Amino acid sequence: MSSGTESGTEAASWPAACYRELSCFPAVTRAALGATAGGQTFLLYTECSRPDLSRRRLLRFSRHYSLQRTGSGGLAVSQAALSAEIRNQLLSQDSPTGQHRAVLSRCPRLGHELLEVWDSSGRSHSVDLTALGKHGEIYTEEPFACLAWSHSETWLLYVAEKSRPKPQPPCPWDVPGAARPAEEDKDEQDERFVYHEDWGEALSTRSMPVLCALDLEGSSLSVLEGVPEHLCPGQVRIGCREIPCGGQPGAVELSSAVIQALWSPDDHGVVFVGWWHEPFRLGLSACSNRRSGIFYLDLASGHCELLSSEYCAACSPRLSPDGQRLIYLEGDLGGPHRQCLRLCMINWQTRQAVTVLDVVHEPTEAFAGLYGEALPPWCWAADSRRVVLGTAQRSRKDLLLVDTETAVVTNLTAGSPEGCWELLTFQWDLLVATCSAPHHPPSLVVAVLPPAGRELPIHWVPVEDSPAVPGVTWKTLQVQPPQSRQSPTSHGTLAFEALLLSPPDSMVLHPLIVCPHGGPHAVFDARWRPSMAALCRLGFAVLLVNYRGSLGFGQASIHSLLSCVGEQDVADTQLAVEQALSSEPLDPHRLALLAGSHGAFIALHLLAHEPERYQACALRSPVSNLPALLGTSDIPDWRYTSLGLPYSFERVPCTEDMITMLLHSPIARAAQVQTPVLLCVGARDRRVSPTQALELYRLLRARGVPTRLLWYPDDGHALTGVEAEANVFENYARWFLQHLGQPQQDGTGQHRS
Known part of the structure; x- marks a missing residue:
């Protein structure tokens, strides 16, 4: 029989041991699909994370799978490689063809931020962005985080803090016998103590974002200029399938803020989200009621056009594969920080905006409204008509299919034993998602979206299936x-x-x-x-x-x-x-x-x-x-x-x-x-x-x-x-x-x- 001291020690350690056991299940944080020749085999890349309690850090690692279409419209899944740890990586993004991968990392020894490009032959480019000194730290958190390829795969865009004057040495008049500086020098030094607003909780080091473009062929880095000063752009998103080939992007100076953007179908301009930031910034984290709009900036003329309503909160523009439709989320200004949103759509040729799904005041059994702060990065079906997104439906989170022409909503996951579904990516009509429940850690699943009008039932194929946890x-x-x-x-x-x-x-x-x-x-x-x-x-x-x-x-x-x-x-x-x-x-x-x-x-x-x-x-x-x-x-x-x-x-x-x-x-x-x-x-x-x-x-x-x-x-x-x-x-x-x-x-x- 153990002593009372031993029993007390065991009792004290049981909560820690229980938490350690149940926190070891990994969460899938990102997924990307790549197609091989013939379009029947696909490569699935995922990034996962879980707490590493012994080292007091987050363990991040990648997994690779092969997906094969079967004759019955299903999928066969096999693991293509062993898991590999991801070290010092801040952001990564595959190119449109899947032939290149851009990786933003931080050098642990110097603290410098490096942007590298890898292909089948190894590392083809490596740029020390910190050493170039053209901007401050790169933004790696939402809603700013971005690493986007051009369609030609020769340009990379990202968001960073605007460069500020570096701290000066001690004032020379503090040294006996030294001459006092000229007034203009004094003014320049005084800039070090000017207060710079930030974007609040979880974004306290983010104040003045700038959009940066790296030319891989010319090995040059540009901080772009342009957008109206009262707007705050930041996170850039360039859809790989939607970006046509083209030359150097136009210039845009992003004075203080947040952007979500993509290239226009003809590559003549940029569509972006702009946040108003005057007279001062309010916290953005978990607040989707801030005044913002969807804008189009023509790169040749510099003309900036508001596409969405002027007095609203708009975000998440997503261009259809054929470049004809732009969907986005829109909510009311002020009031509750998070609320039911509208799904809106713009016809790119006519610039006419319509509301596909309006705010739902009282939910029905079929549809309770849209509540997410952002649309999935890839959400369009190959037909450029249907969209898949995840949103709360009472105490569940389901995946909804929306027909943008008829406004018909189909719940793809209603009635499933899992209570929470997250869409990771949706390309070539392949859905990649995770599902979980209070007793079931997240499982990674894939499915083929059936043709329009025959979406249900949908057949989900497990890729990584976590077991249910006993005792819950x-x-x-x-x-x-x-x-x-x-x-x-x-x-x-x-x-x-x-x-x-x-x-x-x-x-x-x-x-x-x-x-x-x-x-x-x-x-x-x-x-x-x-x-x-x-x-x-x-x-x-x-x-x-x-x-x-x-x-x-x-x-x-x-x-x-x-x-x-x-x-x-x-x-x-x-x-x-x-x-x-x-x-x-x-x-x-x-x-x-x-x-x-x-x-x-x-x-x-x-x-x-x-x-x-x-x-x-x-x-x-x-x-x-x-x-x-x-x-x-x-x-x-x-x-x-x-x-x-x-x-x-x-x-x-x-x-x-x-x-x-x-x-x-x-x-x-x-x-x-x-x-x-x-x-x-x-x-x-x-x-x-x-x-x-x-x-x-x-x-x-x-x-x-x-x-x-x-x-x-x-x-x-x-x-x-x-x-x-x-x-x-x-x-x-x-x-x-x-x-x-x-x-x-x-x-x-x-x-x-």
């Missing part, structure tokens, strides 16, 4: 708010959903961990989440609540939350808890809360409303004091919009505004909190200042509430660093085990001694 079951709960719980501004009795994950043993009353999501306009879709599966393996049930205001349930549901935060979302979460307790084998005396950002805002309200109901609480990046966020968050507009107050760039908060915000803030009711609280915050959080958690921590400690604060100096709002994410899980799992007294279980649901 799940279901979707439908929740209908009663009329008595409607706020004055609610839209009817809009239903919502919650996902319940639990251990398989129905004879045990499991403790329940309640998770309202952040956002608040986001959604818990039924995907694989290692941390949630690990909690089930430890013996907990988990309730993921998609309260009214979540994506995937129609625009009316999203708008119902405006002016009702801290009320409707809190009541919905508690209603979902009550329904789960009444219908499932759950222990009503062992409840905990686990949430982040706006979800933590909801959790804190629940702790104040029912101080004895919950026995433990763990929060990440919590929102606790709304008025204090006005001067610290990258999205100050949300503080007004969420409470039904109008926002403008020049608005100065008045006393009434501050009172309204404070009355809706959990900090105003913190005196009622009795539940032990664990707080986890990233020191570099630009969305919700870490001072929110510090203020709460000090107040709870002063009142004698058991409180612990974890501070991650290198992480931002999401706390997604490999080390931070693992550490956060281990700490909140132990926090729940400590305060709920739950016996630990193994993967079969049996108690561990």
Whole structure:
């Protein structure tokens, strides 16, 4: 028999071991297809990643497969090569013919950024971009990341930070006897201290993007010039099949921002997304309501033409294979940061724009609307008529086929046991996707899209099939708010959903961990989440609540939350808890809360409303004091919009505004909190200042509430660093085990001694 010390050590290490086991399943982050002669055999290249906890980093590697069309319209799959680790690579992109691969990497010794081109003979080009000194760091994150080939395969485009004057040596007048510089020299040095706006959370080092073109034949690098100064272009995307051959691209100076672009069909111009950035920038991450438009820049005349509506938020232009149709997503300005979007299309010859799919206010069984922030890079069928995209449909994420001529929507994945589908690429009518569920890690699958009108059923062929994880079951709960719980501004009795994950043993009353999501306009879709599966393996049930205001349930549901935060979302979460307790084998005396950002805002309200109901609480990046966020968050507009107050760039908060915000803030009711609280915050959080958690921590400690604060100096709002994410899980799992007294279980649901 082991000693008590050994048993305690084993108990403490079990959450870490459980997380380590379940986080080892790789996620496919990118896929590319290449066709061989004859068009019957295809090469599939994928890039994958998973946490390498022992080295505290993300392990990235590639896999190669061969796809062979069969006579019955199916596919035969075989692995073409062993997996290979990807080191120091920032971006990569195959050329249109698949004969070349461009790789952007960072030299670990010098920190320089290198752009290399590889073919069957080895490395054909290598350029030290840092040494050229024409721009700053290259952008590698969305929505900026880009590495795009021209159709002639002689040009590469990417986005980088605009070059700034380098720091000067100490001022010469600080040296005894030195002469003071001329006024113009002094002014030039003063530029070093000028404040440069950035794009907020996750983009804090991105301020002034420029579009750069590398001529592989002439071995020259150009920073392009042109676009109106009030626009902010950035991410460039050049569709390989759509770009005609041509000469040197025209010049475009991208003064401060973000671009999504592609060449026009005749190569005479560039289609791009431009973001307005005056009078100042607001955070872009997870905010699809910023003013932007689809523009066409004629490279010969320099004329810039707006193709989309002037006052809207447009993004993701995608040109059809025949170059005749341009689709893009469009949403309303202001209001909720994420909302239901329109699918629009422009006839390239006539420039006439039409709405293919409009905003859905109340979902039907067949279609709940479009909610993604971007279309897949490759989404057109070979017929230049049909489009495939992935979007939330209530608590699922499905792949939808849209006929752009008839506006008919076909759900290609409805009813599948997997709850989340992601389209990776779609070329030559070959679909490459991943699918997962709360108990099933992501599997890589392929399919051939059938002819128009005969799309269903579609036959998915597994490429890499992950096994289901034992110890986890799940279901979707439908929740209908009663009329008595409607706020004055609610839209009817809009239903919502919650996902319940639990251990398989129905004879045990499991403790329940309640998770309202952040956002608040986001959604818990039924995907694989290692941390949630690990909690089930430890013996907990988990309730993921998609309260009214979540994506995937129609625009009316999203708008119902405006002016009702801290009320409707809190009541919905508690209603979902009550329904789960009444219908499932759950222990009503062992409840905990686990949430982040706006979800933590909801959790804190629940702790104040029912101080004895919950026995433990763990929060990440919590929102606790709304008025204090006005001067610290990258999205100050949300503080007004969420409470039904109008926002403008020049608005100065008045006393009434501050009172309204404070009355809706959990900090105003913190005196009622009795539940032990664990707080986890990233020191570099630009969305919700870490001072929110510090203020709460000090107040709870002063009142004698058991409180612990974890501070991650290198992480931002999401706390997604490999080390931070693992550490956060281990700490909140132990926090729940400590305060709920739950016996630990193994993967079969049996108690561990």
